[in-house]
Amino acid sequence: MILESKAPGGDIQTAWQRHKFDIKIVNPANKRKYTVIVVGTGLAGAAAAATLGELGYNVLNFCFQDSARRAHSIAAQGGINAAKNYQGDGDSVYRLFYDTVKGGDFRAREENVYRLAEVSGNIIDQAVAQGVPFAREYGGLLSNRSFGGSLVSRTFYAQGQTGQQLLIGAYQALSRQVKDGKVKLFARTEMLDLVIEDGHARGIITRNLVTGKIERHVADAVVLGTGGYGNAFFLSTNAMGSNVTAAWRAAKRGALFANPCFTQIHPTCIPVSGGYQSKLTLMSESLRNDGRVWAPKNPADAWDMAKGKLGKDPRQIPEADRDYFLERRYPTFGNLVPRDVASRAAKKACDDGQGVAYEGRGVYLDFAESIGRLGQKAVAERYGNLFEMYERITGDNPFETPMRIYPAVHYTMGGLWVDYNLQSNVPGLFVIGEANFSDHGANRLGASALMQGLSDGYFVLPYTIGHYLAQVGPRPKSTDWGSFKQVEGEVNEKTKKLLSIKGKRSVDSFHRELGLLMWEHCGMARNEQGLTTLLQEIPRIREEFWKDVSVPGSEGEVNQVLERAGRVADFLEFTEMMVLDARERRESCGGHFREEFQTEEGEAKRDDENFQYVAAWEFKGVGVAPELHKEPLNFRYVKPSQRSYK
Amino acid sequence: MRWFLKFAGSTIGLKIVMAVSGLLLFGFVIGHMLGNLQVYLGAETLNAYGATLQGMGPLLWVVRLGLLAIVLAHIGSSVALVRLSHAARPQSYKKVQPRASTYASRTMRVSGPIVLAFIIFHILHLTQGAAHPELQHCVTGADGALQCFVHENVVSAFSLTGANVAYKAFSVVFYVVAMVLLGLHLGHGAYSMVRTLGLSNPRYDRIARALATAVTLVIVIGNCSIPIAVAVGLVRTAGGH
């Protein structure tokens, strides 16, 4: 299979303008003859559904939550980047493009990234027009902050709730279309499969999560904005309901899954506190601006493995016995090294027996020095709400004792493969937001996820989908096609099977088992041996799952266990592809760190000669090795270089 | 007109009807109290005041009917809202732990009807006379001037001497209890009214609340003082009942 990016060649600065002119446009009077299915109501999904409705298409929009407003985009804290240069500090579209390509460790498609940087400014204009209350200066102008290793201040924010405010903006735009009758919203409805008719994506099968009813929906195109798969690790900062099901079922119907091993670990999360832990909470990256990361030099002061107890009170550990390992290893960047570097350094300290939280998985983030230097009041002004959140969860007051932090899975750069038009290799199937693979390469910069979701939803997909629709023209639509019947039959069969096992183990116990192994061998650091172990373990867990899982109740009612069981069953298939991808990519890049491939100083070592490509995997059957297709990456503008933070 | 009925029938509209009527009644209560406090200025002053009011003729009835309409609007809107409230939560909680509401706010639906019962009693007692056997109505004197006996009536109503002491004692107690309940009703009512009419502002929210409490206290103390003063003999008629 040849993967055509369909990205326009020539001058990258005019590429998107030229492309918009070259692609076909649907006649305004014809738009109402088309129906588009949009799955997901996060930033990408809600923005796309609202915009398509505004343009005149009929939209069917689905989410598994009880309201479109609850999609997990809502939890993003920090901010959204845009190349506005409002601060006059030399920012430009080109600089944002450059930073993103480099930050992604040269594993993203240049043209996509340039377009993202180009429309970033429009997103801010759009959001402000909707009434999103971004932070402002006293003069009434928008305020910015710097973020995530960038040299300019280009991040727009709304306190620590930027994702919430942007999502509510999109949700409100969506609500307007619902009222106008252009968007039909299906809340508490989960997509369980994709229907392909005559080679084109034409519909989905859903389950109504209240009545349990399985339903068929037909359209002219299907758009997936279903988020990432971080919950493959069980513990992550994702919402409990975040899942890979929609994307994975599409993959099983022929869509290629690109770079599944590219996952992002966020360095500052609250550590696990016990075996019952259900999810992890992120603490904003901004804390590292004033907090110093350290671990006890002496393992005797760390977590006591034998007794299963916390070690010495950090306040009692003298300065000489503390290892400020980031400052020691990276004297130039110190505590402000990028996410992947900080995460791996924390892991190393814990691996060396210096860990301080439950099971030795945590390091200190200490504000004592800042409090001494700036005063408690100034620190409270900057981080008060974060300290409050930390205390709420842990019971410890960071003003009095150092925070404990540990890295956690936070975002997945991989996703369904899409071309420049955001169309997958299945005609009529479009993928937007975190669900696709396109813009972040092997590592995402802070404050770029919101930007990509909204860019795809408001400004890219609504144009590029028209190109496809205009080409195929209005077609008859029917849910009576044999394809619907067949796919619905398969969905029902799977549900029946899950309910009939009546085993002894809870769904979560399988999910936890899978997640722990994934975290151990396919998390912050990976190696051939661990990945090979995983490839043996995953099929074993999967087999046991289908023999011994307990799913009480029936399909015709609210059944949260059944919902989770379906999602975990998909993770148990999908993770195999993830691990294979990680094993196949014999280099380290961005969030993908292969221990065999590191520099002498222990930094990631890229192999551009052999791995400068997108790995797009084709599903060949459960338990069967998927087929690898490669899309080579060309860097015409930003020349690959080694990242250094010494 | 249709827009007004639609507005007045909405939950906020009904609340505004309640607030506006409440505001007017609040004003009436203050005026009524100030008039009555003239009892301390002696029989002559109070009786002259009574005569002035009675002398208004048809205008008095306009005021009375106006007050009646306001009371009906207040009661009508509250009945409608209470019904809405029951409909909005048909199944109540097994356990409730209120935090911000006050005793006064939670008892509006109890204090309201009791105050209404008191008002009816009060009219029958000191205006119409059915509940006050010794009540003397105003008479037109030989000079054509209206002569009233408000002061004498008040004293005979609450003075714990002479006939029917038990009934009079009951009257004193009923008045005081009703005034305390009225105070509770007004205390929350005044604060709530300001919010319902959208007049509140975070900057002087505390002041508004304190002011509402203070005015209410003045009303309760002012009104209660009269029957108590008579009962303990601080206020008596010249004839010395």
Add this chain to the structure above:
Amino acid sequence: MNLTLHVWRQNGPSDKGRFETYQANGISEHMSFLEMLDFVNEKLESEGKAPIVFEHDCREGICGSCGFMIDGKAHGGQHRTTVCQLHMRSFKDGDVLTLEPWRAAAFPVLRDLMVDRSAFDRIVQAGGYVSVRSGSPQDANAILVGKEEVDRAFDAAACIGCGACVASCPNASAMLFTGAKISHLGLLPQGQPERYRRVQAMTQTMDEAGFGYCSNHGECSAFCPKDISLDVIAMTNRDLMAAQVKGRSEG
């Protein structure tokens, strides 16, 4: 620690429902309240019994999915805390807790502690937005908004739509939720053109959904996990009256 839970169980909207008692033994004080319920549920599941249904998603206090009454207090009553962020160290060994769903006619119980809050979506659909198309609005800095104004708008916009206000209100009123959106948009210049149309449409939809009225008890704000101020209600009242004066009545 060991706890006794009296939990409302209801199989569907038409079921009458009843309280059932569960023991939660061996609970760690570091667990979140929902992790404690997960623990109870996992046991029920492995016994083939139907677990307690409750809603949750982000478990970070921002998505607004979770929420039920613990001993008559929405979200358990800890200041600025949704039930997903409530931790077991707030309880003590031997506590007996009553768990009830939000109760309001406009929030029918779907199952156990899960209710249908779609009425909130309908209120927003009625007009809780600024009518602007995706495309090319003016430059973001062309609209100046003072810091104080935008901060006030933000405070109102912080609402997560969890429904604790309705649940705590003695009248099951949705004025705090509705008022928060009306205030968020009404305080910003972008929201002005539709300000009065919006307040009428949204409050009308709120009434039609069957919520009660506001009698200024203040329970809603006291239990709001995002500390939304009662002032949003006063502003709604004021705007609705102004809308009458301006004669822009609809329908």
